[in-house]
Amino acid sequence: MSGSGIGTAAALIAAALAALSAFAQTPGGGRPGGMGGMGGIGAGAGSRPPAEARPASASLPELVQLRLSQLEEDLSLRPAQLPLWNAYRDRVMGLLDDVRRAGRVAASESTAPQRLEALTDIARNRLTATEDIADAGKALYAALSPEQRAVADRRLALPLMTLNGNDPGSDARLRSAPKPPSAEK
Numbered sequence: 798m799s800g801s802g803i804g805t806a807a808a809l810i811a812a813a814l815a816a817l818s819a820f821a822q823t824p825g826g827g828r829p830g831g832m833g834g835m836g837g838i839g840a841g842a843g844s845r846p847p848a849e850a851r852p853a854s855a856s857l858p859e860l861v862q863l864r865l866s867q868l869e870e871d872l873s874l875r876p877a878q879l880p881l882w883n884a885y886r887d888r889v890m891g892l893l894d895d896v897r898r899a900g901r902v903a904a905s906e907s908t909a910p911q912r913l914e915a916l917t918d919i920a921r922n923r924l925t926a927t928e929d930i931a932d933a934g935k936a937l938y939a940a941l942s943p944e945q946r947a948v949a950d951r952r953l954a955l956p957l958m959t960l961n962g963n964d965p966g967s968d969a970r971l972r973s974a975p976k977p978p979s980a981e982k
Contacts, residue, residue: 860964861893864956871952872945881940885933889956892926895919896960930957 855863865886874882899919934953941949958964 857896857959858893860959861889861956864952864959864964865889868948868952868955871948872941874945878937878940881933881937885930885937888926888930888933889960892923892930892957892960895922895926927957 869882869886872878872882905915934957938946938949938953955964
């Protein structure tokens with residue numbers, strides 16, 4: 798790769814990481830008494846607020862924890878499946894912690910080359926963490942019943958999508974925008 802290609806790649810990585818870092822540092826990362834800790838996960842079916850009652854301005858940690866909590870509840874996991882679920886959830890939460898730390902690490906470096914190297918290391922670590930999440934998710938999926946797989950097919954990747962800034966419902970949860978016309982006949 799040429800010198801300008803490396804510079805362009807580093808700039809793209811830096812921009813993506815800066816966006817994720819800004820997302821992760823949004824105020825309200827943990828709700829007191831709510832989903833700030835893992836205690837909220839696995840609550841009973843009546844504990845989840847209806848979609849229209851959820852805040853539209855939830856922070857990244859709140860959204861990820863909400864996605865995990867809802868998924869765990871909706872999967873109705875059997876005791877034998879819980880270790881696989883816990884492995885998946887722990888890996889997602891580990892990546893969330895990494896996203897939170899990334900901005901501080903890159904900002905602490907004093908020179909541009911040091912910052913670029915730190916950002917490259919962060920990107921490598923996130924790739925490894927994402928691969929670990931995918932492996933844990935596949936192991937969990939293999940242990941699910943057909944009914945549970947139907948839920949997982951729609952939502953197992955959603956916590957990771959949320960972490961990557963691709964959550965399809967994070968901005969529009971309280972808006973009831975009309976749906977675009979479909980191509981169905």
